[in-house]
Amino acid sequence: MNILVINSGSSSLKYQLFKMPEKAPICSGLVERIGIEGSFIKHTVYANSEKHSIEEAGFIANHGEALKQVLALLTQGEYAVITSPDDVAAVGHRVVHGGEHFSGPTIITDEVKQQIKKLFSLAPLHNPVNYKCIEVAEQTFVNAKQIAVFDTAFHQTIPEQAYHYAIPESYYKEHGIRVYGFHGTSHKYVSEQAINWLNKKDSKIISIHLGNGCSITAIKNGKSIDTSMGFGPLSGLMMGTRSGDIDPSVIFHLMEHSGYTLEQLSTLVNKQSGLLGVGGSSDMRDIRKMVNEGNAAAVLALKLYTYRIKKFIGAYAAILNGIDAIIFTAGVGENDSNMREAVCSELNYLGIELDPAQNTGYNGELKEINTADSKVKILVIPTNEEYEIAHQCFRLIG
Template sequence: MNILVINSGSSSIKYQLFKMPLQQAVCSGLVERIGIEGSFIKHSVFKNQEKTVIEIEAFISNHGEGLKQVLALLSEGEHAVISKPEDVVAVGHRVVHGGEHFAGATLINDEVKQQIRKLFSLAPLHNPVNYKCIEVAEQTFTSAKQVAVFDTAFHQTIPRQAFRYAIPEWYYKEHSIRVYGFHGTSHKYVSEQAIHSLGKADSKIISIHLGNGCSITAIKNGQSIDTSMGFGPLSGLVMGTRSGDIDPSVIFHLMEHAGYTLEQLSTLLNKQSGLLGVGGSSDMRDIRKLISEGNENAKLAIELYAYRIKKFIGSYAAVLNGIDAIIFTAGVGENDLEIRAAVCKELSYLGIELDEAKNKGYKQELTDISRADSKVKILVIPTNEEYEIASQCFNLLN
C-alpha cells in the first residue's frame, strides 16, 4: 500500500511516500520558499540501498503548484516511483490544530473539513495551509483516502486539572480556551519507541522535543498527561524565536506604558524572542559560534534554554511520581550534545546520570546515553513524524 504523507508549513511542504506495512520510505522531499523568490524542491529517491537526490530551482507561487510538481516527480521520468496517481492509496495530512474534536487519525470528509476551518483562528499560520493542501490532494489523488493526523490529538488524554486554565468556565465553553498541546505526533512516536526499548508498558516518560519550536510532555503508560505548549505554541520552553513562559503582567505593562499594539506584542513574543532575542540568533549552531567568540548574551541564552527544560523535568517528575526515562528528540535534541549535557547536569537527585562518552558517541539512532548506575534512562531518539502519520493512516484503513 502506497501512502503519501504531506506535512505543510506556511511556506513549505515536506513529504514522504511509504510502502506499508513494509515501513519502507520510497522517496522524500521538501518544497521550500513557496510564494517567495528562491523557491526550490529537493527530492530524494531510495532504491536498492542507494539515494538519488534531484534538486529543482523554480518559482512556486502557491501550495497547489508545489503539490503538482511533487506529483510530477513521483510519477514521471527515470526516477518515478509510481506510474499514476491511483497508485497512491492514501494521503496522510499533518494538521496542526484539531481542537477537542479529534483524538486520533481521521478520514477526511466535509464535516471534518468544516471543523478544520472552524479552527483557523486557533492556528492561523498552519490550519489554513493544511486545509489548502487537503483540497489540492483531493483534486490530485482523486481515488485516494484523505486522512488527517492532528498535532493536538495525542494530548487529548490530558486530565482537566492539567488542561483547564484558572479563569471562569465561560471562557472554556464559549471560546474553547484550554491547553491543547502540540508536537503530539513527535511525542507519540518517540515515546512508543522508548516504551519498546524499556520493555514495559507501565512507564513514566518525559519527552523533550527541541527544534525551532520546543515542547516537553509527561507521558504515563503511553498517554500524554501534561505538556508545556498550551492554547497556542508560545508557552513553555525557550525556543528559537518564541519566548516561552512569560508573566502576563509584562504584556499589560508594555501596552500601558510603551504603547505596544497587539500585533507588535505578537511579533515580539513569537518572532523576536527566545534564542534570537537573548542570544542574537535562532539557530543553535550560530549561538555556539557566538559563545566561542566570547559573546555573553549567547551564553546566557543557552543557560536560559537549559534551565527552563530542567524546571519542567522537575515539575513533570512530580506529576508522574517518578521517571523511568527522559527522551531528547528533534533537531537540537538529537544533534546538540552540549544541550543534553547541560540539561542533565545536577539532576542526580532525580536519578538522572549522563554518560559523557555515550553522549558524544550518539549516531542518529535510538541510543541510551545514561550511566550504567543511572536510575533513569536518558534516551536520544530520532523523531519521524512522517512515518508516524503513515503508520496511523495504515492502522486506520486496516
C-alpha cells in the same frame, strides 16, 4: 497501498511515501528554512537496498511553493517513484490544532477544513500552512483520500487538573479554553519506542521534542498526563521564534503603554521571539556558530533555552513521582549533543547521569546515552511522525 505523508512545520516540510503496511518508506525528503535565506530540498529514493539523493538549493518563499516542488520530484526525472497522482491512495496531513473536535485521524471534508480554519488563531504558525498543503494536495491527488492526523489527539488523556486553567468554568464550557497540547504524534511515537526499549509498560517517561517548535510531555503508562504547550502551541519552552511562557502582564503593559495592537503582539510572541528574538536566528545551528564566535546574545539565548527545559524536567519528575527515562527527539534533540549535555548537567539528584562518550557519534537510531549506573535512562530516539501518521491513516481506511 501508497500513502503520502506531509508533515509541515513552521519553517520546514517533511514528507515520506509509504507502501503500507511496510514501515520503510519508498522515498523521503525534507525542505528546510522555508521563508528564510538558505532554503533547500533534500529528496531521497530507496530502491534495491540503495538510496539515491537529490539536493536542490534556492529560496523557497512559502509552504505551497515547497510542496509543489516536492510533488515534481515524486513524479518526474530518473528517480520518479509514481507515474501519476492516481498511484497514491491517501495523503496523510499532520495538522497541529484540532481543538476538542478531533481525537483521532479524520478524513478531510469541507466541514473538517472549516474547523481547521477556525483554529488558525490558536496555531498561527502551523494550521494555516497545514491548510495550504491540504489545498495543494487536493488539487494534485484528486482521487486520493485526504486525511488529517492532529497533534492534539495524544493529549486527550490529560486529566482535568492539568488541562483546566484557573479561570471561571464558563470560559471552558462556552469557548473551549483549556490545555490541548501539541507534538502529540511525535511524543506518542517516541514514547512507544522507549516503552519497548525499557520493556516496561508501567513506565514514567519525560519526552523532550526540540525542533523549531519545542515541547515536553510527562507520560505515565503510555498516556500523556501533562505537556508544556497549552491552548495554542506558544506556551512552555523557548522555541525558534516563539517566546514560550511569558507573564500576561507583559502583554497588557505593551497594549496600555506602547499602543501595541493584538496583531502586533501576536507577531511579537509567535514570530519575533525565542532564539530569533534573543540570539538573532531561529536556527540552532546559526546560534551555535555565533556562540563559537563569541556573540553574547547567542550565549544568553542558549542559557535561556536550556534553563527552561531543566525547569520542566523537575516539575514533571514531581507529578510523575519519579522518572524511568527521558527522551530527546526532533532536530535539535537528536543532533545537538552539546544541548543534551547541558540539559542533563546537575540533574544527578534525580538520578540523571549522562555519559559524555555515549552522547557523541549519534547515528540516527535509538541510543542510550546515560552512564551504566544512572537510575534514569537517557534516550535519543529519532522521531518518525511520518510513519505514525501513515500507520493511523492505513488503520482508518485499510
